[in-house]
Amino acid sequence: MISGRNRHLLTVSCLIGQGLFAMTDTDAVFILAGGFDARRISSRLKGYVLSVEKGLSHQTFHVLDCHDQSIRASGRVLFQISDELKLVGDGMVLAQKGRAEGCFLSDLTAGPVRDALGDFPKLRAFMRIGSGVMSTQDLSVLDDLQKTQVRGVLTTLTSERGQACILTFGRMKGYDRTFKLLRNNIDLDVNVGLKTLCVTLFPDAVPYRAKPEIRLGKTEPSVEVATDLIHTFLTVARQNEAGLLANIDTEFLHDYRVSLRRVRSVLSLFKGVFSERQTIKLKRTFSDLMAPTGRVRDLDVYLLEKYNYFKLLPPSLHEGAGIMFTMLEDERKQVQAALCRRLRSAKYNKHVSATLKLFSDASNFELGPNAQLGAYDYACALIWKRYRKVCKRARMITGETPDALVHDLRIDCKKLRYLMEFFGPLFDQIAFKRILKPLKKLQDNLGFFNDAAVQQEALIDFIQQRTNTQHRADAQLAMAVGGLIAVLDQRQKVERARVIANFQNFDSPQVRNTFRSLFHQKED
Amino acid sequence: MKIIACYSNKGGVGKTATSVNLAYAFAKDGNTVLLCDLDPQGASSFYLRVKPSKKLTEATFFEDVERFTKSIRASDFDGLDVLPANMTFRDFDVFLSRMRNKRSRLKKALVGAGSDYDVIILDCPPNLSTLSENIFKAADQIVVPVIPTTLSERTFDQLVGFFEQKKLPRKKIKAFFSMVQQRKSLHQETMESMRKQYRKRFLQTVIPFAADIERMGQNRAPISIYAPRSQACAAYQALFDELEDVLVSKR
Numbered sequence: 001m002i003s004g005r006n007r008h009l010l011t012v013s014c015l016i017g018q019g020l021f022a023m024t025d026t027d028a029v030f031i032l033a034g035g036f037d038a039r040r041i042s043s044r045l046k047g048y049v050l051s052v053e054k055g056l057s058h059q060t061f062h063v064l065d066c067h068d069q070s071i072r073a074s075g076r077v078l079f080q081i082s083d084e085l086k087l088v089g090d091g092m093v094l095a096q097k098g099r100a101e102g103c104f105l106s107d108l109t110a111g112p113v114r115d116a117l118g119d120f121p122k123l124r125a126f127m128r129i130g131s132g133v134m135s136t137q138d139l140s141v142l143d144d145l146q147k148t149q150v151r152g153v154l155t156t157l158t159s160e161r162g163q164a165c166i167l168t169f170g171r172m173k174g175y176d177r178t179f180k181l182l183r184n185n186i187d188l189d190v191n192v193g194l195k196t197l198c199v200t201l202f203p204d205a206v207p208y209r210a211k212p213e214i215r216l217g218k219t220e221p222s223v224e225v226a227t228d229l230i231h232t233f234l235t236v237a238r239q240n241e242a243g244l245l246a247n248i249d250t251e252f253l254h255d256y257r258v259s260l261r262r263v264r265s266v267l268s269l270f271k272g273v274f275s276e277r278q279t280i281k282l283k284r285t286f287s288d289l290m291a292p293t294g295r296v297r298d299l300d301v302y303l304l305e306k307y308n309y310f311k312l313l314p315p316s317l318h319e320g321a322g323i324m325f326t327m328l329e330d331e332r333k334q335v336q337a338a339l340c341r342r343l344r345s346a347k348y349n350k351h352v353s354a355t356l357k358l359f360s361d362a363s364n365f366e367l368g369p370n371a372q373l374g375a376y377d378y379a380c381a382l383i384w385k386r387y388r389k390v391c392k393r394a395r396m397i398t399g400e401t402p403d404a405l406v407h408d409l410r411i412d413c414k415k416l417r418y419l420m421e422f423f424g425p426l427f428d429q430i431a432f433k434r435i436l437k438p439l440k441k442l443q444d445n446l447g448f449f450n451d452a453a454v455q456q457e458a459l460i461d462f463i464q465q466r467t468n469t470q471h472r473a474d475a476q477l478a479m480a481v482g483g484l485i486a487v488l489d490q491r492q493k494v495e496r497a498r499v500i501a502n503f504q505n506f507d508s509p510q511v512r513n514t515f516r517s518l519f520h521q522k523e524d
Numbered sequence: 525m526k527i528i529a530c531y532s533n534k535g536g537v538g539k540t541a542t543s544v545n546l547a548y549a550f551a552k553d554g555n556t557v558l559l560c561d562l563d564p565q566g567a568s569s570f571y572l573r574v575k576p577s578k579k580l581t582e583a584t585f586f587e588d589v590e591r592f593t594k595s596i597r598a599s600d601f602d603g604l605d606v607l608p609a610n611m612t613f614r615d616f617d618v619f620l621s622r623m624r625n626k627r628s629r630l631k632k633a634l635v636g637a638g639s640d641y642d643v644i645i646l647d648c649p650p651n652l653s654t655l656s657e658n659i660f661k662a663a664d665q666i667v668v669p670v671i672p673t674t675l676s677e678r679t680f681d682q683l684v685g686f687f688e689q690k691k692l693p694r695k696k697i698k699a700f701f702s703m704v705q706q707r708k709s710l711h712q713e714t715m716e717s718m719r720k721q722y723r724k725r726f727l728q729t730v731i732p733f734a735a736d737i738e739r740m741g742q743n744r745a746p747i748s749i750y751a752p753r754s755q756a757c758a759a760y761q762a763l764f765d766e767l768e769d770v771l772v773s774k775r
Contacts, residue, residue: 175598
């Protein structure tokens with residue numbers, strides 16, 4: 001198909017082309033599952049020949065994403081090919097130098113790929129979703145004079161589980177008609193889209209979901225709802241273990257803890273579903289699982305805030321803050337290592353597997369008096385009660401109320417939120433969103449208030465632990481800590497002052513009506 | 525933007541081969557190049573396998589910028605575009621003046637389409653007409669292939685005379701000896717005498733008479749594509765280097 005003369009041209013186009021589906025002015029990107037049949041396409045292009053360069057170049061590729069695969073969810077795929085990043089999607093290919101695995105978005109060098117990934121989660125690191133070998137070949141559509149009218153690159157991706165192709169074509173000036181002819185003919189039946197590409201190559205790499213959808217029936221016994229929820233959350237927790245052990249980013253531990261906290265909330269909020277004895281036993285199991293993670297998470301929070309802490313302090317106190325953060329980083333290494341040892345142990349794995357198995361069947365438990373209540377009625381009663389409790393507490397708060405009562409309000413709001421999330425699938429989603437929004441706003445406010453308080457306590461603890469018997473501490477360290485405490489106290493006061501306004505927003509007649517109509521209809 | 529006209533008032537001197545090989549050399553050096561095929565026979569388009577555009581012969585053509593930009597064709601080589609033959613001389617005058625004018629709609633359209641060319645190479649038809657005069661005025665360099673024979677010597681004299689008569693700057697003329705057969709004493713003698721007579725007009729490079737160059741019509745590609753190690757290929761590269769030096773020193 002390729003004449004001797006023409007081979008010269010192809011060699012040159014290969015040399016001067018940018019290779020690897022990397023034409024800068026790429027105008028069309030096609031994704032094909034399986035191989036590419038050039039002959040079939042060629043036979044459709046009347047008067048033209050689609051020729052494929054014979055020489056192949058092979059390279060290893062890695063597909064990168066974060067744990068929940070947000071790039072894939074946006075319909076794109078990020079490739080790492082030696083020290084180059086390529087983002088395929090939106091009908092185009094972007095490329096820039098650099099490596100991303102193990103990095104955060106902010107670590108990437110500036111370039112078109114980084115710019116296009118602006119919505120990538122800030123706290124997530126890029127990790128390898130799968131790898132394989134890619135081969136690239138130049139393509140050209142030739143007319144009867146063997147003149148190239150469309151140039152392209154065929155990239156064949158092969159993983160252990162499958163094969164897919166990425167075809168890119170660039171327009172050549174003056175040959176738009178041929179380009180359109182080719183595009184229409186490929187679009188016809190073989191273009192499958194990027195989402196299929198990942199499924200074809202890495203069928204096992206199922207995206208992680210921190211809040212999987214749980215199906216609930218309105219009359220499902222509440223004990224089954226409880227076990228379903230716990231089974232799901234424990235499974236989610238386990239999905240974070242590998243990333244936690246590999247120390248990829250702090251979100252793995254965070255999600256691990258959030259999932260376990262959800263389990264514990266089910267146990268404490270679903271009153272009377274399990275027998276009292278059973279509830280105590282289960283609560284113990286999960287608090288034991290969570291306890292060793294607390295310190296690592298606290299340190300993560302401080303370390304993530306490092307930059308902001310420095311911003312809060314005048315430069316004269318930066319030296320002390322530097323010392324403090326070095327100490328915190330060292331401690332984090334130690335506690336993380338201890339946590340990893342625990343998570344790797346056979347004892348832990350056996351224990352968690354057994355617990356998970358236990359929750360696959362509600363009949364494994366001693367039941368309480370509410371076990372057989374229908375989910376919907378049970379949910380309405382729990383949420384309505386908690387809502388009234390939140391309102392009662394909040395309405396009593398004035399400027400003079402002690403901080404402790406504000407903390408209690410925060411915890412009640414959290415419980416209300418959890419209940420609404422657990423039973424969410426049973427209710428009208430639109431009405432739900434309307435009341436969740438002001439609740440979230442109030443919770444954020446209370447969360448900041450709490451963070452400022454907790455951090456002050458932690459800083460006081462920190463300096464006390466580093467004080468000798470004569471109550472003396474390193475001056476630089478003490479000044480930095482003192483400075484931070486002062487700033488955090490100011491912040492806490494600001495947040496405190498906003499609580500009343502945020503609650504009033506939540507306590508609007510509309511929200512009240514919605515709560516009533518959703519959860520308290522029957523008694524009207 | 526630099527305009528290089530490839531011109532000879534005598535046919536069959538290797539003008540089109542020079543245009544194509546020079547255009548390719550400029551493109552390979554990282555420039556964006558537009559090769560304008562003004563020869564009604566369309567030989568440089570033929571060498572690059574670009575078919576002439578039918579629309580180009582229509583009279584209203586240059587009134588319409590968009591249609592003009594659409595007639596430009598990408599060659600098979602990065603950075604090298606071709607404006608195929610079949611342009612009327614009047615059209616080309618308009619084209620040249622618009623290319624020179626930064627504010628013309630044509631220029632803006634080209635910049636907008638990402639095709640603001642670094643170098644424009646004109647493959648000119650072989651006669652001394654009003655068009656030629658305008659080309660001589662517009663071009664930065666006029667590359668003239670000369671076969672070292674008595675007849676060519678006469679036509680070159682005519683060209684220089686034309687420049688004098690029309691008060692055109694003669695230093696734009698960059699002549700070089702083409703299709704040279706070193707074994708022919710006539711060629712040697714003619715070259716010697718012409719270099720003496722037109723000391724500043726001739727470049728050092730000499731393009732030999734070579735079968736590799738003649739084969740361009742068969743291969744329909746620049747010579748460095750199919751005979752990269754040939755003497756002829758080296759000669760065209762040297763010609764490019766020499767012209768490039770002149771252009772750079774003028775900047």
